[in-house]
Amino acid sequence: TSGNSSKVPVPKKSPGHSAFWSNHPWSQEVRKVLKERFQLRGFRPNQLEAIDATLAGKDTFILMPTGGGKSLCYQLPSIVTGGRTTGVTIVISPLLSLMEDQVSHLRKLRVKAFMINGETEAQEKSWIMGQISNAGGEGLEVLYITPEMLSKSQALIRALENLHRRNRLARLVIDEAHCVSQWGHDFRPDYKELGEVRARFPGVPVMALTATATENVKVDVMHNLKITDCEVFVQSFNRPNLTYEVRPKGKNDEVLASMAETIMKSYRNQCGIIYCLSRKTCTKVAEDLVEKYRLKARAYHAGMKAQEKSKAQSDWQMGRVQIIVATIAFGMGIDKPDVRFVMHHSIPKSLEGYYQETGRAGRDGKRSGCYLYYGYRDSATLKRMIDSGDGSYEQKSRQKQMLRNVVQFCENHSDCRRVQVLAYFAEYFRQEDCNKTCDNCKSGLVFEIHDFTEQASWAVKIVRQFQHSEEKVTVLYCCDILRGDCKRPKSPDHRKMPGYGKGANLDRATAERLFYRLLGEDALAEDNVINKSDFAVQYVILGRRASEYESGKRQMKLQVRASTNSSNAKTKSKPSVAAPKKTSGTRGGDPQSTMVSSPVQSAKERRL
Ligand code: ADP
Numbered sequence: 077t078s079g080n081s082s083k084v085p086v087p088k089k090s091p092g093h094s095a096f097w098s099n100h101p102w103s104q105e106v107r108k109v110l111k112e113r114f115q116l117r118g119f120r121p122n123q124l125e126a127i128d129a130t131l132a133g134k135d136t137f138i139l140m141p142t143g144g145g146k147s148l149c150y151q152l153p154s155i156v157t158g159g160r161t162t163g164v165t166i167v168i169s170p171l172l173s174l175m176e177d178q179v180s181h182l183r184k185l186r187v188k189a190f191m192i193n194g195e196t197e198a199q200e201k202s203w204i205m206g207q208i209s210n211a212g213g214e215g216l217e218v219l220y221i222t223p224e225m226l227s228k229s230q231a232l233i234r235a236l237e238n239l240h241r242r243n244r245l246a247r248l249v250i251d252e253a254h255c256v257s258q259w260g261h262d263f264r265p266d267y268k269e270l271g272e273v274r275a276r277f278p279g280v281p282v283m284a285l286t287a288t289a290t291e292n293v294k295v296d297v298m299h300n301l302k303i304t305d306c307e308v309f310v311q312s313f314n315r316p317n318l319t320y321e322v323r324p325k326g327k328n329d330e331v332l333a334s335m336a337e338t339i340m341k342s343y344r345n346q347c348g349i350i351y352c353l354s355r356k357t358c359t360k361v362a363e364d365l366v367e368k369y370r371l372k373a374r375a376y377h378a379g380m381k382a383q384e385k386s387k388a389q390s391d392w393q394m395g396r397v398q399i400i401v402a403t404i405a406f407g408m409g410i411d412k413p414d415v416r417f418v419m420h421h422s423i424p425k426s427l428e429g430y431y432q433e434t435g436r437a438g439r440d441g442k443r444s445g446c447y448l449y450y451g452y453r454d455s456a457t458l459k460r461m462i463d464s465g466d467g468s469y470e471q472k473s474r475q476k477q478m479l480r481n482v483v484q485f486c487e488n489h490s491d492c493r494r495v496q497v498l499a500y501f502a503e504y505f506r507q508e509d510c511n512k513t514c515d516n517c518k519s520g521l522v523f524e525i526h527d528f529t530e531q532a533s534w535a536v537k538i539v540r541q542f543q544h545s546e547e548k549v550t551v552l553y554c555c556d557i558l559r560g561d562c563k564r565p566k567s568p569d570h571r572k573m574p575g576y577g578k579g580a581n582l583d584r585a586t587a588e589r590l591f592y593r594l595l596g597e598d599a600l601a602e603d604n605v606i607n608k609s610d611f612a613v614q615y616v617i618l619g620r621r622a623s624e625y626e627s628g629k630r631q632m633k634l635q636v637r638a639s640t641n642s643s644n645a646k647t648k649s650k651p652s653v654a655a656p657k658k659t660s661g662t663r664g665g666d667p668q669s670t671m672v673s674s675p676v677q678s679a680k681e682r683r684l
Pocket residue numbers: 116117118119120123140141142143144145146147148411
């Protein structure tokens with residue numbers, strides 16, 4: 077891996093405060109500022125290390141999960157006067173709302189914080205510009221600007237150069253630095269130009285911060301910002317106090333019963349969040365939990381009145397309500413430390429979302445549980461939501477890829493959940509370190525990957541035949557045909573179709589998974605039809621990539637329990653391997669055997 081790895085500190089195992097204070101000329105001041113200005117008792121992992129590095133004048137790259145406390149790494153040094161560089165800290169941040177929040181937060185702490193963006197009033201702007209160019213920036217400590225400003229406003233650049241000449245440009249901070257990289261999920265052209273800008277300010281320490289960086293994003297960011305020699309601070313994204321479990325999603329009543337049972341058995345009077353896909357489901361689930369199970373639950377979604385929402389939130393935060401049933405809109409900026417469980421009534425839209433949402437549990441470090449109810453139907457619903465949403469073709473296909481990653485995660489019953497999720501963030505995790513705190517590690521079942529390319533080809537052929545004869549059938553009907561187990565054929569001819577029984581060796585669940593995978597891969601698609609009794613029915617049709625599977629050009633591999641289905645043994649290709657062994661526990665490993673998520677794949681390809 078990169079030459080920086082020797083500088084990567086070993087990630088600390090759990091969130092908590094650093095036990096040791098460093099001993100630099102500025103250390104005493106840092107301590108004082110932390111307590112008296114920021115009103116905090118200690119540092120979280122890597123905060124002090126990063127602060128010391130930037131105060132020593134070094135370039136830094138900081139990778140920390142969302143909510144990990146990245147802002148403090150540059151906000152605190154900006155008011156420390158004893159570092160190698162002093163003056164104004166320039167923060168480049170892409171989000172106006174975050175900028176506003178931070179400026180008002182800093183003002184409350186008596187920090188001289190300002191911002192310039194497209195919406196700044198002319199008067200304020202000219203005062204700030206005057207401060208930078210003439211007064212040596214005495215009236216400023218932190219200045220937030222948008223990347224556009226820095227790449228487009230010559231006046232601003234000249235003013236900063238002026239500041240730099242007087243040794244009053246303390247540091248350049250690039251927040252959300254993954255925007256610099258085309259490999260990131262949120263590339264912004266204005267960010268890419270920051271490297272050119274940075275070259276104008278030699279000697280000024282740069283600090284790049286992000287919560288999402290695969291290995292190639294990291295390399296890209298360091299390259300584009302021309303800070304290849306920087307100190308890298310990487311913190312493990314693993315949350316050791318959370319347990320993970322994916323549960324099969326049955327009918328609505330069954331899901332509800334399962335959730336209620338878990339809550340009553342394991343979380344009596346403890347707080348939790350249930351995430352649902354739609355507002356309607358939120359309301360229904362909350363009502364049912366109250367009426368059928370006498371649990372203190374409350375709905376929370378964007379369709380409610382502002383007043384109702386803040387009431388629901390405060391009731392939950394104060395513990396008057398045990399369970400909040402919410403859409404994903406809930407949780408941003410919520411800092412409740414004792415959330416003991418997070419349940420997903422339906423699948424999240426991405427693994428990143430899953431990580432963020434489950435991450436709201438157990439902020440206090442105590443053991444907390446995460447439960448995800450997975451049924452294929454929900455992914456079909458989400459896919460339809462993506463298709464009908466507005467967004468470019470590229471955005472939609474990216475959203476669909478993220479959804480496929482979630483489905484793969486749910487259907488993977490052998491690899492450790494932590495290994496899978498952390499691989500998504502390009503972090504290598506040793507399965508042994510899970511200590512059976514996820515369902516897959518706990519079950520100890522052995523799985524094998526089997527090749528179903530031939531059966532997949534027949535499945536597509538069956539659908540093609542129905543489409544050709546203009547007969548509307550469902551996925552489940554096609555399953556019966558493939559397995560040669562059609563008890564009530566719609567036409568006697570169906571039992572004589574060429575594909576009938578070609579998948580007789582598949583058990584029902586495997587056959588269904590095969591079809592669902594074909595749907596997920598766009599080899600098949602579903603057509604929504606409202607039938608006579610006003611019900612939406614999904615009929616299966618051919619998808620964009622049907623012929624690739626039909627011809628066998630594309631392989632179909634599925635995980636199968638090793639003990640069952642021995643009739644497939646002859647098509648067996650290779651056993652599902654456990655995570656590759658490696659001694660170091662840091663990020664940037666090679667998560668080969670885990671989920672084939674595209675970011676990780678492209679990371680590997682890029683490095684070759
Ligand atoms: P990030 O930018 O990494 O997502 P923030 O900088 O916004 O995270 O910080 C998230 C929360 O953590 C904030 O509420 C912040 O006040 C709090 N926080 C940061 N550092 C500390 C600390 N050392 N001790 C206690 N709380 C902290």
